[in-house]
Amino acid sequence: MKELFKQLLKIEERINYLLQIKDFSNWGNLDGFKITCENLKQNIYEQSKEKLAGELRKLDESISFLEERAEEHLTPMERVRIVRSIQRFSLKDILENVYEDYTELGGQEDANVDPAMICAKATITRRIKNKPITASVMVIGQETGHGEEFRNGGSCKPQGNEKALRYMKVAETEGIPIHFYIFTPGSYPVEEGSGAAQQIARNIYAMTKLRVPMISMISEGGSGGAEAIGLTDYRIMASHGYYSVISPEGAAAIEGKIREGAKVPKELIEVCADRLKLTAKDNLERKTIDRIIYEPPLGARRDDFAFFAKIRAEMLRATDKVVLSTKSFSALRTYEIRRKKHKPANEEELQLELPWDLNKEEIKRLLSLRSKKYHAMGKNGFSGQAEQEEGVYNLAKVKTEKVYYTLRYDVMKNHKRQVRKVMSDVSGEGSVMLRRITEPINALMDMWGKKKKEKPQRLIAYTATNGNSETPAQRVDPLELTDTYTSPLANSDKTVSCPNAEKRGCKDLWIPDLYGEFAGVCETCGHHFPLEHQWYLENVFDSGSIRHFNTDITSGNPLNYTGFTERLRSAQIKTGNRSGNMTFHAKINGIQIIVSMLYSDFRNGTVGSAEGEKFAQACALAKRKKRPFLAYIHTTGGIRIQEGTLGVTQMPKCTMAVREYIDSGGLYLVVYDNNSYAGPVASFLGCSPYQFAIRSSRVGFAGPRVIRETTGDDIPPDYHSARNALKRGHIQGIWDRRDFRRNLHKALQTMGSPSLYYRQ
Missing domain, CATH: 3.90.226.10 (2-enoyl-CoA Hydratase; Chain A, domain 1)
Structure with missing residues (x-):
């Protein structure tokens, strides 16, 4: 009887497992079989061995049949429930x-x-x-x-x-x-x-x-x-x-x-x-x-x-x-x-x-x-081809560029650097030897009072000019924002209240001033109102220096996700772009850089196969030309869920590209703005040694709702603020939008290795 009871418990376990897989629905009369098991357990000693064995045999056959049918027609969600089973x-x-x-x-x-x-x-x-x-x-x-x-x-x-x-x-x-x-x-x-x-x-x-x-x-x-x-x-x-x-x-x-x-x-x-x-x-x-x-x-x-x-x-x-x-x-x-x-x-x-x-x-x-x-991950998730890989001419051009830039910046420049180092060492040794020779003479001259008075050393302050200035009145700071674009938001003739008005006493802001002269920043507390990505394109980089590349790479619908093709087409018509990642050449005060920009207008800056491919290709180009690489994140909502794992594999793919670029001596800068969350921050953005955030931006892994549903805890309103990200050590600084160009130029001059093309 003991063995039969064990069999009964095993059958009951199988029924519970099927119920869990079928989400506790009465599929195949599972509820009825469960009730039968309960009755047998309660009356187990009131039945003969033969009768109980017969009942168990019938149950076993019925459950085995249901298990076969369930296996034949498993839905994806049922597989998820199998994985989650205790x-x-x-x-x-x-x-x-x-x-x-x-x-x-x-x-x-x-x-x-x-x-x-x-x-x-x-x-x-x-x-x-x-x-x-x-x-x-x-x-x-x-x-x-x-x-x-x-x-x-x-x-x-x-x-x-x-x-x-x-x-x-x-x-x-x-x-x-x-x-x-x-x-x-x-x-x-x-x-x-x-x-x-x-x-x-x-x-x-x-x-x-x-x-x-x-x-x-x-x-x-x-x-x-x-x-x-x-x-x-x-x-x-x-x-x-x-x-x-x-x-x-x-x-x-x-x-x-x-x-x-x-x-x-x-x-x-x-x-x-x-x-x-x-x-x-x-x-x-x-x-x-x-x-x-x-x-x-x-x-x-x-x-x-x-x-x-x-x-x-x-x-x-x-x-x-x-x-x-x-x-x-x-x-x-x-x-x-x-x-x-x-x-x-x-x-x-x-x-x-x-x-x-x-x-x-x-x-x-x-x-x-x-x-x-x-x-190679996700290559089948988009249409179009990278310019570097299209045609024999471009392939030959890439190989030629690799040889040229390697010779110019790795071989010849390194040779010059080594010669300069040797000359500096020789000069240093010579100056020490000369000092040792002249010290006795200088001491005698000092005793006789004939030593010349040393002139105070002048510290030369750097003053930026426009190259043609002759008088202080004509001097222009080249690191001021170019001010070539005014946001359309400035066209509203009304006022807006700053979110910090109660706390900081900010006055109402007249919109033409706020989005014009003030660059979307409250003059009292420094709160940054959101601005469209075009403002950054036109005002941060040198005028006329932007040249887009890989514009033919087009976001697709590789999973044939219902309704997503129409949504993509709508985003493409709205923005005039084929993906949510712009990659382009640009200059900051004459320094050439490569930029990747995720922006909000295209599917909230989410990353799919096309965006990942463009990012990886931009890394490769920056690596080849020895140029700094900027990832400016106007907004990112994470990985595009409609591409499934083709989207999520962009996390390791783009991180691989970043690692190879950094290991080659590149300078990788990340600047977050507005809202930056999830997969990109947890991979190819978060791995940068130099991460900065525009004031009033929010940076994190998951939004407040997800955190609340996962942990059961309410988070404070400033949980993802740039200031808190700085306190945790997740970013290295907070930038004022008005100083974006200046701070970016400073980073280009002071960070990174000697491998960059403009380094001496």
Whole structure:
């Protein structure tokens, strides 16, 4: 009877699992089967063994039939529910069943630095020539737990991602591969400390050039939380998992324009889950992952030991594949892996004779392949082609420019710098020797009172001129705003009150003055009213210096998201541009720079495949020509949800481009304005060493509503203010709009390496 009772409990567990997947609807009479189970439990000792066994057999057959039907017709949202089930396997289950041994780092259980992120030094045994060989790996991933509240559902705080970065660097020092496991609905949206967005950006930036093989497996990959440990050389995804730019519920709230506190319709959530193309099959088709691990029907659970054996074999094969791609002699071993490409990995198969440690040349190839992988992400998400890649002439021009600028600025200029350094050293030594010779003579002359009086040294103050000035009255400051454009907002003949009027006593502002002479700034308190992006184009940069490039790259609708093509066309007609990112050449007081501008008029400055491609191409151009690169963020609402993971992969792609530009000696400046949130700030913007904000702008990871719904806490009105971002160390300064041009010029003159073209 005891065994029959266990069977009954197991059947009840399966019914509850199906109910959860079907969102507790009475699909297939599940409620009736649940009631039958309850009755059998209550009357279990009143029935004979034979009768109870017969009842259990009928139940088992009925539930098995329903499980088969459910698996055949799983919707995307049902896959999301599978991933969120308390019965789903977690990282701790993987550590226990995939690896021979492990030591958790950074604390354990609820005493962990952040229990939602686990880092562990683990060992895994490989079979080579029928001999077991133990290898060390670093395992890093989110832990959802099985009902453990302190795990926060795998939603990491900044300190959790900071811990992950710390142990990534430990693995790099030790030269061992890293296995990442992604189990997160998204990062915990707080700005305190290292900040959610800024810390994710640091993680992604570091991962672009980590000198060890990195493999990741995705079960639940939610937005920036997934990308914090997702930039890897090989990305595997569980067949019943999901990888998405946003949760279906979040997408439904945005698409349905649901007011805060109102219930999001279930039907809309189902529709958005389908539109987001978040399944493993969808992601493989769009090349945002490399391989799928197939799970048993309705997903693997915490006691599915056969599936853990499959994970083990797949992670070993993937690590071998990445390492092998770096080897000079690998033809036969590569063929062996390719031969098994479409077969499921078998735990019992022999591993290749392949050491996982890499030498300098192999590390160089590893980083090169990683760069190519992420630069190619999202290429199928837009139309048009970058000018640098279009036609034989432009390709030849790019190669010629690389040679020319390398010779001019890296070779010849460096040679001049070295000669100047030697001459300076020789001159310094000579002056010391001359001083030693003349000191006795000067001492005698001083005794006889014949030493000449030294003239006081004059300090020469720099005064900017227009090049033709002859008198102080004619002098012009070239760093004043050019004042060639007045906002159309100045045409209203009325007054407006400053938001700080009650606190600071600001007087009402006459609009023609406010948006004209005052540049949208309150004269009393310095509050900055928003201005359109055209004001910056015309007034900040040298007059006539702007030359746009890659204007043919056009935002698209790669997921065929319902209604989005019309919305894109409307934005294109409204702005006259084809994407939400303007890239152009410009000058600041004669210094040539490359600029990328995300602006509010085009889909609220959101980033999709086209915007990411234009940003990466601008980085490449700035790198080639040794010019400073400015990312001016007029506004960004984050990653464009209608492009799904093709949008979210722009985070690692653009960060890769930024890292390569900075490593080449470039100066990367970011200036935030208005509202700058989410994915871009948590990646290619937040990784800049020089970030500034225009006064009155707001910078952060998530808006007040998302924070409130996620954490349950109300945040103060100034939570995302530029001043608070400065106090937290997320930005390096606050700029007044009226001093934008002057401050930008100062940054160009005082920041960056000697590699820039105008450096002496």
